[in-house]
Amino acid sequence: MVSGTVGPMTGRERVLAALNFDPVDRTPVCNPTSVATVELMDLVDAPFPEANRDPELMARLAATGYTELGFDTIMPVFSIIQESSALGCKIQWEQKDNWPTVKMGEPIWEDVEDIQIREDFLTHQDTNCVLEAIRILKDEYGDEVVVIGKTMGPWSLGYHCFGVEPFLLMSLDDPDKTKKCLDRMKKATIDFGVAQIEAGADALTLPDHATGDLVSGEYYERYLRDLHIEFVEEIPIPLILHICGRTVDRMEFIAQTGMAAFHYDSKNEPGESMEAMKQRISLVGNINNPETLFSKGPRQVREEVVQNLESGVQLIGPECAIPLQTSIDNLKEIPRAVRDWHKEREN
Numbered sequence: 001m002v003s004g005t006v007g008p009m010t011g012r013e014r015v016l017a018a019l020n021f022d023p024v025d026r027t028p029v030c031n032p033t034s035v036a037t038v039e040l041m042d043l044v045d046a047p048f049p050e051a052n053r054d055p056e057l058m059a060r061l062a063a064t065g066y067t068e069l070g071f072d073t074i075m076p077v078f079s080i081i082q083e084s085s086a087l088g089c090k091i092q093w094e095q096k097d098n099w100p101t102v103k104m105g106e107p108i109w110e111d112v113e114d115i116q117i118r119e120d121f122l123t124h125q126d127t128n129c130v131l132e133a134i135r136i137l138k139d140e141y142g143d144e145v146v147v148i149g150k151t152m153g154p155w156s157l158g159y160h161c162f163g164v165e166p167f168l169l170m171s172l173d174d175p176d177k178t179k180k181c182l183d184r185m186k187k188a189t190i191d192f193g194v195a196q197i198e199a200g201a202d203a204l205t206l207p208d209h210a211t212g213d214l215v216s217g218e219y220y221e222r223y224l225r226d227l228h229i230e231f232v233e234e235i236p237i238p239l240i241l242h243i244c245g246r247t248v249d250r251m252e253f254i255a256q257t258g259m260a261a262f263h264y265d266s267k268n269e270p271g272e273s274m275e276a277m278k279q280r281i282s283l284v285g286n287i288n289n290p291e292t293l294f295s296k297g298p299r300q301v302r303e304e305v306v307q308n309l310e311s312g313v314q315l316i317g318p319e320c321a322i323p324l325q326t327s328i329d330n331l332k333e334i335p336r337a338v339r340d341w342h343k344e345r346e347n
């Protein structure tokens with residue numbers, strides 16, 4: 001990617017160019033996952049849990065990523081449970097200071113035949129909330145920034161609907177059944193993704209939690225690579241794959257999927273990750289959440305931003321959904337550091 005050779009761009013142009021390996025005026029600042037914080041909720045009076053269920057509040061809180069923090073993207077899907085709720089999982093909605101989660105120990109599916117994508121899947125309150133929020137944001141900010149939606153991959157849906165342990169055990173004991181289950185759940189991923197495109201999303205995050213600490217790179221190849229290739233074919237806007245943890249052992253397979261980008265964790269060094277991707281798909285990340293953004297200061301945030309920029313990482317942002325108690329000051333430092341780095345190189 002070439003920097004500094006094109007005229008001023010809007011955030012929208014900048015992000016879309018970076019996702020497509022086209023030249024940019026500066027590296028975009030992008031959040032494929034949540035940047036909501038308690039401070040931002042207070043600022044615009046849009047607190048959890050309501051901001052996860054009411055489209056007006058969801059849009060208002062999400063917009064602060066652009067209006068307050070100065071990111072080049074707006075991402076309204078703060079949680080990972082919107083579609084699981086619509087599929088029938090029981091949700092613990094929590095309070096302002098905590099994310100909603102699927103209630104553990106109450107799996108809704110056990111067998112391939114149990115998997116039903118209900119008829120009201122896209123009109124259910126918790127999927128429809130996302131679609132409405134995207135419409136509001138597209139209308140208000142669609143010329144300025146990229147509006148990113150989110151559709152969960154079948155591996156993540158498996159954790160929610162079968163339970164994490166039963167799903168992982170099945171993947172060990174019965175690969176054939178596991179593949180059949182994934183294949184049946186993929187309809188939820190595609191349908192929700194396509195509906196968000198129709199609502200106005202410019203790009204989609206696709207989290208599929210085959211995370212470094214739970215499954216191996218070989219697992220990713222066996223169960224998910226081909227499905228992810230299918231998603232690229234079926235969901236026709238840039239997709240940003242999100243997998244937490246140490247993932248260098250599967251980056252080669254991820255790069256083969258044709259996804260636009262991979263949202264990567266700080267457990268992977270920027271340099272080694274760029275090398276693994278070999279310019280096939282872009283990287284987004286990887287400012288550390290639990291230590292740097294949550295408990296350190298702007299100086300350390302800046303150091304990590306610069307490390308990413310010097311390695312050639314195409315889009316800069318936090319590694320994952322940020323802790324809700326993260327300070328606004330630390331978040332604002334990300335776009336500030338990106339701008340300063342580019343300015344220094346011009347002089």
Ligand SMILES: [Zn+2]
Pocket residue numbers: 242243244245319320321
């Ligand atoms: Zn994550």
